[in-house]
Amino acid sequence: MDSGELLLVGFGVAICLAGGWLWVSRWSKVRHLLDTPTSRIRSAAQGYVELSGILHELAEVPPLQGPLTGSPCLWWRYRIEEYHSNGKQSSWRVLEQGSSERPLRLADATGECLIDPRGAEVWPARRQRWSGNLRHPRGLPPTGVLAWLTGGRRYRYTEERLHAGEPLYAIGDFSTVGGGRQGFDRQASKMQILREWKGDYAGLLKRFDSNGDGQLDLAEWQRVRLAARLEAEDRHRLASTRPAQHRLARPAQRQPFVLSSHGEEVLARRYRWQASGGALLCLCGALLLASRLA
Known part of the structure; x- marks a missing residue:
């Protein structure tokens, strides 16, 4: 060819x-x-x-x-x-x-x-x-x-x-x-807030380091997680009212x-x-x- x-x-x-x-x-x-x-x-x-x-x-x-x-x-x-x-x-x-x-x-x-x-x-x-x-x-x-x-x-x-x-x-x-139409994934929302807070670790210590030792122990981390869950629920409630x-x-x-x-x-x-x-x-x-x- x-x-x-x-x-x-x-x-x-x-x-x-x-x-x-x-x-x-x-x-x-x-x-x-x-x-x-x-x-x-x-x-x-x-x-x-x-x-x-x-x-x-x-x-x-x-x-x-x-x-x-x-x-x-x-x-x-x-x-x-x-x-x-x-x-x-x-x-x-x-x-x-x-x-x-x-x-x-x-x-x-x-x-x-x-x-x-x-x-x-x-x-x-x-x-x-x-x-x-x-x-x-x-x-x-x-x-x-x-x-x-x-x-x-x-x-x-x-x-x-x-x-x-x-x-x-x-x-x-x-x-x-x-308008209340978006779904709410509590775990995903909580993890997102935790990532935001960890980005400002000094601020996280200031809020939750109750004994002032410069680190977060197990009990303090439990408080962080509870606060993050409540924050996620508040944000969802506020978004639903818009x-x-x-x-x-x-x-x-x-x-x-x-x-x-x-x-x-x-x-x-x-x-x-x-x-x-x-x-x-x-x-x-x-x-x-x-x-x-x-």
Whole structure:
């Protein structure tokens, strides 16, 4: 087998593997979206849940501003690319990109939930793309005749945003603190407090070294453990009286974490198309391999 044949075989293996991965990963997302029922925030179970509601601004916190347009928003993602041309080949190279990490406040008819967007696959409805001759654009993109007079193709800018008042579909790991909903592991809580106290051993001696010999004997350690248990129970009692605070974040397991301005059906349809494309790509790779190895 010559080098050309080996190159074709390698190409066939690569597109077969890439298509297979795309097929399996996207179909897995479709199943997670469709198999997870939509929950109400107040009654949602702890763990992997699907929520749907309206975005609101955080209390006493000014809104963010899009880094390229300066538009007020609740979340942003941007990318700056530079155009490169070398003879017959041309491409866009990414120079800068990033996204905001401030929590989002989602509300439905039953309550509110803070969403940590870090690690999420976000599909916002607001997306702007334009070109220019400056590395960093100055505010909103020009329109009409002004865009034609000042436009350029050296740099391309993309900014996506989530705004207050927009609907949001979210699926991820849900947890609640306060409101009496969290469980209480007395032993684990006591051990945590003991570790905190041992970090300040001088303070521990000052509180429990009753005979002043500079160390804690067996009886004194018994008092330390009893005090730690009572402290754990007091902390749990105090946490239970606080209003429930709901949070949604990236799951620890490899489950989809998706935030979208579009509904479940739109997302599922998009993932189905991507899965179909992956299956077709995998089939093309398999056919190429079969033709080369036959």
